[in-house]
Amino acid sequence: MSGFGPELLPYGVFRSPGSEPRVGARLGDGVLDLAALAADGTLDEDPALFAQPSLNAFMAAGPATWSRVRAELTALTHGPDAEPATTPIGDAELLLPIAVADYVDFFSSEHHARNVGAILRPGAEPVLPNWRHLPVGYHGRAGTVVVSGTPVRRPRGQRPGPDGPTYGPSERLDAELELGYVVGVPSAHGEPVAVGAALDHVFGAVLVNDWSARDIQAWEAQPLGPFLAKSFATSTSAWVTPLEALAGQRVAAPVQEPAPQEYLREDPWAYDLGLELEIAGTVVARSNARHLYWSPAQQIAHLTVNGASLRTGDLVATGTASGPGPGERACLLELTRNGTEPVTLDDGTSRGYLADGDEVVLRGDLLAEVRGRIV
């Protein structure tokens, strides 16, 4: 849902034929080569920030550098005569934009928590007692985060059965539509990041597809949580939207009840960003990031309250960003009630879970899409 106009200018890493990977900024159908622009003096920055195989050096440079570079690029790309040279997007191989340090996935939509709880624990209170007191989360596998466009191999593993577990390909392969925040500025080990200072550490935002094998998850996840059900792949946008570009989307959110502990307390807010989940050519869910209960600042304050440090390249995802309505359920587990009520696609076929060959596309306002095909 982004035309990559000059108001956006997200950052990524690309390689053109015969060249080394370097940092670029997306503009329309082209890529501004920031390493080249810094080398020839068009950008008044150290070229070493951008002649890199990831955004990490630039991300580590901090908010003053981020703002200055964005202002320079804005000057370069605005105005009636602005026609900076770009590499055509068709000539650019897009790489994973960040070297992922740790990957944490939260569970920040109450609608998702409620829908999943009702499906998996029928008859019980769907939202667990801790949910409104803290952003529930867990660590995922950083080494299998892949860039948009990377095919996703259907995972094999142990699935529950009436006569004990069987081994084979997952039969309940799902996608989850999430936002992710990328940490630029690290924090010191042992020192919590205050909720009011949390966004100073965040470089930008992406979409995240937290692929999930529900059958593997159902069998393995007690008592230590999801593991192989998630670790086979996590897809993320090729372009990281700078947080500054999202500032205008910040909206007030409903009061949090009960009031969270002091270290999580702030004026409730969220980003107003439309989101959609497309499967095999059909948009099956439309949601909005404003439905998330916990803000990115609260997620980061919680993540560090025990003294855990942030590192440049940490990826912090929101969990499935479902909204309140039936068309806003942002994964198949919710949409199909664990496969029992398949969704019908525009071509007349239906899906309980993903079929081989399905391409899943996540889109979001001001965020770069995430594509992945099941192979």
Place this chain on the structure above:
Amino acid sequence: MSGFGPELLPYGVFRSPGSEPRVGARLGDGVLDLAALAADGTLDEDPALFAQPSLNAFMAAGPATWSRVRAELTALTHGPDAEPATTPIGDAELLLPIAVADYVDFFSSEHHARNVGAILRPGAEPVLPNWRHLPVGYHGRAGTVVVSGTPVRRPRGQRPGPDGPTYGPSERLDAELELGYVVGVPSAHGEPVAVGAALDHVFGAVLVNDWSARDIQAWEAQPLGPFLAKSFATSTSAWVTPLEALAGQRVAAPVQEPAPQEYLREDPWAYDLGLELEIAGTVVARSNARHLYWSPAQQIAHLTVNGASLRTGDLVATGTASGPGPGERACLLELTRNGTEPVTLDDGTSRGYLADGDEVVLRGDLLAEVRGRIV
């Protein structure tokens, strides 16, 4: 429990005054400087393998290089006249030996699973139905793995209470005695590692203290597993014992019942390595790695069966290595029945959980100790 004799030769990373970090091998009270030995031709290796701030370049070089270097060092350090120059250990600052990629913690001792299940879910079957079918595990935080000797700050967070959660320092801070395996050779994304080939990827072994805040864990861990209860710190040995040095400790283990799925099947085995857990000067538990149910090869085969890749620097821990006897319970949760039956130390004081100032020391045969003091 190691004098670092010439049969061991574990690897680490050290810095002496005024020098850059480099790879060393421990020998008695000294450190062999492998970067210097390669630079002056004593070792017939590329100095760039060792002039590094972590073992990762050397670990990535693979088993043939590991064997050759070990053979060269063995030749250098054996024989009546062998007196290679070393840096005195007192002049060496020991650094975290590996750049940790992903950190996975398993739950591979059935005794630990049984003891913990009986304490936390009284009246229910203590070992969950999945436990004997697969090595249960989860991802921990790679960014807070610290080297032996690093002080550990008592974490703060939300703890359960009769009137809802309260915020403050953990009152149930625990240590867990574990082994860890360090991955050297990466594997391809999408391609499982066969159980019979798993050890070809493993560079060596360490001890791991998986510090755990039991009160934080009790409140946060449903439904997605432990998170802040573990992520504040994980301590590991400063010296990595090469797997070759453990070959003589390999012993047959009891048959696994039920037979695991084909991808996990191998002749059952374990390492015979005595282990001990010392708290504030008193050894409170003695166990042995031979009591672990799942082998390191099975852990790695499981970790990758869904197509997840291994990266150089992955740390794969066993979970608490408890044995069958009451003196073999390798964490305070088990030893004190969640604090209700405190252990008495040699100085007459007792502990339900760790007190501020306590130093915890893990020791193991052929493995380098892990120390950490609560501050």
